[in-house]
Amino acid sequence: MEKVTININGADYSAEVEPRLLLVHFIRENANLTGTHVGCDTTSCGACTILLDGKPVKSCTMFAVQANGKHLTTVEGLAQNGKLSPVQEGFHEKHGLQCGFCTPGMMLTSVAFLKKNPNPTEGEIRWAISGNLCRCTGYVNIVEAVKYAAEKMKESNQ
Amino acid sequence: MIPAQFEYAAPVSIPDALALLRSNPDAKILSGGQSLIPLIKFRLAQPALLVDINNIGGLDYIRAQDGWLKIGALVREADLEDSALVRRSYPLLYDTTLSVADPLVRNRATLAGNLAHADPANDHPATMLAYRAEVVATGVNISRVIPIDDFFRGLFATSLAPDELLTEVRVPMPKPRxxxxxxxxxxxxxxxxxxxxxxxxxxxxxxxxxxxxxxxxxxxxxxxxxxxxxxxxxxxxxxxxxxxxxxxxxxxxxxxxxxxxxxxxxxxxxxxxxxxxxxxxxxxxxxxx
Missing domain, CATH: 3.30.390.50 (CO dehydrogenase flavoprotein, C-terminal domain)
Structure with a gap:
């Protein structure tokens, strides 16, 4: 067993874990943060996407021990003081979801993407979310949601 | 999927990593893990010891030196994508890195791992053949340079010894035109x-x-x-x-x-x-x- 401490959304979570424990299971079962989903479990779908030191990665394809001492953001960390983040607001306003299963991963990828590219074209948005699969929407409203968030962030920076 | 049990070590220096590799014949190096971890989850690979090299400092460089573009073992695909030097002067490498898996995987996956894994379906091996690249294998007492034509030895096999670490990839600097x-x-x-x-x-x-x-x-x-x-x-x-x-x-x-x-x-x-x-x-x- 290995002792790990992982900071998730600003709070430290410590546990004795087996090295084989996947990061996504640490997040869901040790930290009880179930907004991060297990989808394909084979590095394909992106439902388990979290931010690892600010970068979106698939938490089903990392061991929890590898995140020891790191800072993670999950969907629970996006809203601040009860106020939705621009990306969350975009998915709400533009109806960027149907069943909602892919949505946490989709939003975390979008948050990191807009930080890097605040002024994206539609093509760049589609490229950025190409590691996150949605089986419901056909992506049209997801792309609209990300565009909405980009506009919103520009407004609030002015 | 629950992987089989394994021991885990996260050394902070290359000598420590090499000593760990020597200590256990069933050890495997964990780098980006984007191929290895799925294999372990499917139990197609069951290493006894994972030597995680991600905490070793100084392996994440991309630099032009002595006629080569030198790329350290922990350079991620996303680092290559973000490198102005790669985008400007190494269009083949840039094309290749953009075609590896997806943007999330590219935040973890490494070029060196892509080569060391030696999957014929991986994208970088063909690119490194086209470039006539070299890789640097670091062993306990010596490091050696392996021309890429001597590196791949069939399906998932390379000329790396079990106690060697692929520490650097060297791409020749392009000539004019x-x-x-x-x-x-x-x-x-x-x-x-x-x-x-x-x-x-x-x-x-x-x-x-x-x-x-x-x-x-x-x-x-x-x-x-x-x-x-x-x-x-x-x-x-x-x-x-x-x-x-x-x-x-x-x-x-x-x-x-x-x-x-x-x-x-x-x-x-x-x-x-x-x-x-x-x-x-x-x-x-x-x-x-």
Whole structure:
């Protein structure tokens, strides 16, 4: 067993874990943060996407021990003081979801993407979310949601 | 999926990592983990010890030095994508890194891991063949430079010793009038190549092809060098007929297997078409078009 401490959304979570424990299971079962989903479990779908030191990665394809001492953001960390983040607001306003299963991963990828590219074209948005699969929407409203968030962030920076 | 149990160590120096590799014949190096962890989850791989090299400092460099682009073992695909130097001067490498898996995987996956894993479906092996790259293998008392043609030894096999670590990839700096391109047919983002073709070449002052490298992805038990195609074009003033002939040689020389991605016949034809287009694109880029 290995002792790990992982900071998730600003709070430290410590546990004795087996090295084989996947990061996504640490997040869901040790930290009880179930907004991060297990989808394909084979590095394909992106439902388990979290931010690892600010970068979106698939938490089903990392061991929890590898995140020891790191800072993670999950969907629970996006809203601040009860106020939705621009990306969350975009998915709400533009109806960027149907069943909602892919949505946490989709939003975390979008948050990191807009930080890097605040002024994206539609093509760049589609490229950025190409590691996150949605089986419901056909992506049209997801792309609209990300565009909405980009506009919103520009407004609030002015 | 729950992997089988294993021991885990996260050394902070190369000597410590090498000592751990020596201590256990069933040890495996964990780098980006984007191929290894899925294999462990499927229990296709069951290493007794994982040596996680991610905490070793100083392995995440990309630098031009002594005629080479030197890339450290912990450089992620996303780092290559973000490197202005790579984007400007190494279009073949840039094309290739963008075609690996998907943007999330690229935040973890490393170039060195892509080579050391030696999956014939991986994209970088063909590209490194086209570049005539070298890799640096670091062992306990000595490090050695391995030309890429001596590196791949069949399916998932390389010439690395069990107690060696691939610490650096070296890509030759391009000569004037150089160009390269990687073309990959994939059914969808994140899929392995149905086939892929990497071309790197340079033209002399008269416009003749001086040097050319052509590597093929996922049409054999390892990445293949299209040697006869290279020989056909080296020294030649490239024209449509010559390019077509070289592409036909690649079609003959590749060795694909029939699977869900296509029949042998289809894949051979695909190699011909992609080789032709990749050579044309590389020439355009070499001419600065």
């Amino acid at each position: 150089s160009g390269g391109a990687y073309l990959k047919m994939e059914r969808k983002v994140g899929d392995f190549a149905t086939a892929g073709v990497a071309v790197q070449l340079n033209l002399d002052a008269a416009g003749k092809i001086e040097q050319i490298g052509i590597g093929l992805t996922n049409v054999g038990l390892q990445a293949l060098r299209a040697k006869r195609s290279e020989d056909a074009l080296r020294g030649a003033l490239p024209d449509a007929k010559g390019i077509e002939r070289a592409a036909r040689l690649a079609q003959e020389d590749c060795d694909p297997a029939s699977d869900l991605r296509g029949s042998v016949e289809y894949k051979r034809n695909l190699v011909r078409v992609l080789t032709m287009r990749a050579i044309e694109k590389a020439i355009e880029r070499a001419k600065g078009m």
